[in-house]
Amino acid sequence: MDYNISEKVKYLHKVLCETDKIYNSLLNKMQITDSEYTLLFAILTMGEGCLQKDIADSCLISKKTLNSTVKKLEKKGILKLKPGKYPNLHIYLTPEGKSYIEERLVPIMQEEDDILDTVSGKDFDAFISITTKYLKLFERH
Numbered sequence: 001m002d003y004n005i006s007e008k009v010k011y012l013h014k015v016l017c018e019t020d021k022i023y024n025s026l027l028n029k030m031q032i033t034d035s036e037y038t039l040l041f042a043i044l045t046m047g048e049g050c051l052q053k054d055i056a057d058s059c060l061i062s063k064k065t066l067n068s069t070v071k072k073l074e075k076k077g078i079l080k081l082k083p084g085k086y087p088n089l090h091i092y093l094t095p096e097g098k099s100y101i102e103e104r105l106v107p108i109m110q111e112e113d114d115i116l117d118t119v120s121g122k123d124f125d126a127f128i129s130i131t132t133k134y135l136k137l138f139e140r141h
Contacts, residue, residue, distance in 0.1 A: 026111070030104040035061060035069040040078075040097075040105055049082075049090040073097070 027037055042055040052070060056063045070091065073079040078097035081089040093101065116124060 026108050030108060032104045033069070035065050036073065037105065037108075039066060039069050039073070040101055043091060043093060044101065044105070048092045051084070051088050051090060053088070055091075 024034070027034060032040075038059050038061050039055060042059050043050060046054060046058070052063065052066055055061070056066050059066075070079060070081070074081060076096075077094055078100050080092050080094050082092060084090045119127075
């Protein structure tokens with residue numbers, strides 16, 4: 001079969017794969033899974049007490065994967081769940097969870113910040129603008 005894949009699509013796919021490869025390497029080095037990183041980063045950005053449903057909706061992670069990750073981190077003593085309005089459970093970090101983030105997430109975020117500091121504000125704004133436009137257009141299909 002001959003699929004006519006444009007050079008733009010090929011290059012975009014290559015860049016996305018390389019990005020995934022870099023993140024996977026960093027996460028492996030920090031001994032954290034992708035779903036753990038997604039969950040913990042969401043708690044940092046959304047604030048403690050957020051709901052699994054809100055994280056799943058904002059991060060596009062399946063509720064099943066998220067629930068498994070929450071249970072795993074709760075068992076490790078990194079998270080604790082507190083009941084809210086039924087059936088909602090609010091997610092909080094334990095003191096161990098805060099240390100876990102300091103040890104494993106903060107170095108990754110610091111590395112990202114250091115890299116982004118080398119990019120001009122104009123280039124960063126253009127990158128965000130183009131990426132956002134692409135995602136909105138792609139989302140419609």
